[in-house]
Amino acid sequence: MVNVGKRPGNVNPDKILIVKWDELGDLVTATHIFSMLRERFPAAYIELITKPQNVPLVKYDTNLDCISSKIEDWKGRYDLHIELRGTWKSFFRTFRYMPGYRLDRGWIRFLQRGNQPHETVTNYRIVAPVLGNMPVHKPYISISETDDIRISKFLKDVDTDKFIVYHTGARKALRRWPSAHFAALADYAYQTFQLKSIFVGTPDEIPQIEAITQQMQTPALIAAEKMSLTELAALISKAHAFVGNESGPLQIADAMNIRSLSFFGPGVKVVFYPQHPQSAVIHKVLACNPCDQVHCRYPENPCINRITLDEAKNALGLMLRNL
Numbered sequence: 001m002v003n004v005g006k007r008p009g010n011v012n013p014d015k016i017l018i019v020k021w022d023e024l025g026d027l028v029t030a031t032h033i034f035s036m037l038r039e040r041f042p043a044a045y046i047e048l049i050t051k052p053q054n055v056p057l058v059k060y061d062t063n064l065d066c067i068s069s070k071i072e073d074w075k076g077r078y079d080l081h082i083e084l085r086g087t088w089k090s091f092f093r094t095f096r097y098m099p100g101y102r103l104d105r106g107w108i109r110f111l112q113r114g115n116q117p118h119e120t121v122t123n124y125r126i127v128a129p130v131l132g133n134m135p136v137h138k139p140y141i142s143i144s145e146t147d148d149i150r151i152s153k154f155l156k157d158v159d160t161d162k163f164i165v166y167h168t169g170a171r172k173a174l175r176r177w178p179s180a181h182f183a184a185l186a187d188y189a190y191q192t193f194q195l196k197s198i199f200v201g202t203p204d205e206i207p208q209i210e211a212i213t214q215q216m217q218t219p220a221l222i223a224a225e226k227m228s229l230t231e232l233a234a235l236i237s238k239a240h241a242f243v244g245n246e247s248g249p250l251q252i253a254d255a256m257n258i259r260s261l262s263f264f265g266p267g268v269k270v271v272f273y274p275q276h277p278q279s280a281v282i283h284k285v286l287a288c289n290p291c292d293q294v295h296c297r298y299p300e301n302p303c304i305n306r307i308t309l310d311e312a313k314n315a316l317g318l319m320l321r322n323l
Contacts, residue, residue, distance in 0.1 A: 011101045011130045013079030016046045020054075021071070022085040023171065024229075024248030025272065027054045028255050029119040030084050031061070032137040033127055038063035040131050044080075049073060049090070057229040057252075060142040080130065084123055103127055119271050138275075139255040141233045151234040158221055163196040164189055165236050165253070167244035168212060169205040172293040174302050175245050177263040179208060181309045183215035185243065188313050190218035193320045195240055198223055200232060200249060241319060245304075246272055254279070261316050265304030266293045278322065280315040282307045 016037060020030050027050055037046055045065050048058065052069040059067065068074075071089040074097070081099035083090060083106075094102060108125045109116075116122070124136055155161060166186060170176045186197040197220040199209045206224050213220040223235065233252050236242055242253035242260040246267050253260045254274040262274060264283035268290045273281050284306040288297045296302045 015078045016044050016080045017078040018048045018082045019086045019090045020050050020084040021087050025251035028251035030123045031139045034063040035137045060144050141255045143230045143234045147230045147234040160196050163198050165239040165242045166199045167249040169201045170245040170247045174293050175265045179212045183212045187218045266291045
């Protein structure tokens with residue numbers, strides 16, 4: 001839905017509203033849109049509406065003038081409204097406030113049906129009509145000097161400068177590689193490459209992480225409590241590599257330009273694969289892929305469990321030997 005009296009190339013907004021009501025990793029894959037809009041419209045006021053838990057990730061982003069965590073915060077007219085991922089509430093607000101020009105995800109997804117590209121590409125295609133001929137940026141995360149200092153102090157206190165960050169959790173159980181495999185892989189990385197293990201996650205993932213570290217024969221640290229999202233990004237930025245399941249922290253690692261080894265289960269292939277040229281993805285794509293990630297056709301042997309420890313060791317070893 002757009003103003004038929006305007007061509008996309010003629011849009012010159014004073015106020016831009018972006019709605020990205022999505023999960024953490026999805027938001028990371030859209031951050032390049034913020035910097036591109038700022039470059040294209042340097043004087044515009046740019047506001048983002050996203051889920052409350054995502055706000056800390058973008059709080060230092062100078063390309064955004066305002067970050068809101070409620071759809072209800074949208075209370076006026078914007079010259080340009082971009083729905084990277086909206087809700088019914090944001091859809092109905094479009095009619096209430098009638099933006100001068102509107103771009104939405106639904107139309108792009110319709111055009112891409114059956115051939116879905118990487119999520120960064122989808123997000124770019126949504127806004128491409130108003131960007132003109134400009135280079136495509138890469139996703140990024142802005143961290144503060146305080147974040148960097150705190151993480152540097154943390155690493156000094158624990159006497160760790162060569163390490164791998166591991167994230168063993170995932171929003172859905174069918175996306176979690178077996179814990180015993182993570183323990184054995186972390187031991188392999190330390191014994192072969194002298195790279196210590198730092199496990200990250202949310203506080204509710206600590207019991208799972210502790211179960212993994214208790215199985216290990218080598219040193220491991222747990223940094224899953226009282227760490228902000230930007231501190232997590234700062235920690236990952238100092239790692240030799242990142243290892244984890246399909247998740248938000250994986251996308252953070254990719255945005256921080258850190259090579260990764262990732263394990264994918266029922267997710268759609270390609271769409272959320274890391275883009276770092278030295279990253280490795282192991283994904284057993286079965287005939288039932290993608291699924292709803294809740295009801296598995298093979299509950300005794302789900303696709304994520306078909307990734308063997310030997311495959312992971314070989315992929316990680318190849319990556320680390322190329323450091």
